[in-house]
Amino acid sequence: MQIYLSRPDITDREIEAVCAVLRSPDLSLGPKLEDFERAFSKYIGRKHAIAVSNGTSGLFMCLSALGIGQGDEVITTPFTFISSATSIMMVGAKPVFVDIDPVSLNIDPAQIESRITERTKAILPVEIFGNPTGLDHVCEMAARHDLAVIEDSCEALGSALNGRKAGTFGTMSVFAFYPNKQITTGEGGMILTDADDLAQLCRSLRNQGRGRGGSWLAHERLGYNFRLSDINCALGIVQLSRLHDIKAKRKRVAKWYQELLADDERLIVPAEPEHCDMSWFVFVVRLTDKFAPELRNQILQQMMNRNIQVSNYFPPVHLIPFIAKPFGYRPGDFPIAESVSQRTIALPFHNHLTEDQIGIVCKNLRELLDNETMSIV
Helix, strand or coil, X not given: CCECCCCCCCCHHHHHHHHHHHCCCXXXXXXHHHHHHHHHHHHHCCCEEEEECCHHHHHHHHXXXXXXXXXXXXXXXXXXXXXXXXXXXXXXXXEEECCECCXXXXXXXXXXXXXXXXCEEEEECECHHHCCXXXXXXXXXXXXXXXXXXXXXXXXXXXXXXXXECCCCCCEEEEECCCCCCCCCCCCEEEEECCHHHHHHHHHHHECCECCCCCCXXXXXCCCECCCCHHHHHHHHHHHHCHHHHHHHHHHHHHHHHHHHCCCCCEEXXXXXXXXXXXXXXXXXXXXXXXXXXXXXXXXHHHHHCCECCECCCCCHXXXXXXXXXXXXXXXXXXXXXXXXXXXXXXXXXXXXXXXXXXXXXXXXXXXXXXXXXXXX
């Protein structure tokens, strides 16, 4: 039996909501779009929510709306999904990387200031794996230097730091709803901001540059087709209404893993950070430094051979060739991110996992570690 890495949590309520839209004449730019935006804005606690086609387009639109472009620099993390960096490149700016904190795995606030130049226009921090630790310090530093903060909350829906929800720290923030996220719309994303002008501009950018109240063929600026259909939004409305339950299920799965693996000194097992209410996105363990990095890839392959889906999370973004070459990044530039990247093992993580399945995953992982430990000795 295959144990899947991730699976969406879809119930009959979501199916019925989608079918209701399909029976209506409003498949796009209809009432479900506004309903989803309104519900999301209320949940996060920000004035404006703008639904978009995915998280990548959301980040791109935030950068565009803030006027960031050719010759500008945006500080971000090298340990992230590639979109955090490529969205910066898409507007013609340069991603300037800062190494990560070895515990939170988020961008290290203590190292940001040394990377700020006269060309720096914004900081794009990422709440890795749903962990918002350090976002308050990043925003304090940004305010001192009059820099915008684009908060990449694509992995953090439902998380909070000191009672403050992820998505409320930055000038703008972005969530994503790919099927492996806490909630899904199939494909989709959401921009959040309290600024009226930025929200209005993003609504225009997502809809081919059309102006507010203008006709369908009236275009005020260069825009894009980054709309989210009412079909997706109907799915999102139901998913968002179930977030409390979804989050609890994911916490339960994380707890099962922690109970079975926390005593294994060969692994670094994630725990809920202090002062955080963690909305778990993935469950990623790491091999300790006693093992050669090559062992991780062997374990990934052998787990897959045993019908247990696993993955690495994430390769270092700054070493991806089409990013490294034009900007001159090399191995060793960000040693913590590179070391972490070589040792990560993302274990199966979704709401449908049973305690018995978690036991199977952990048993197989321990067996492989035992075998490799013996071979090293």
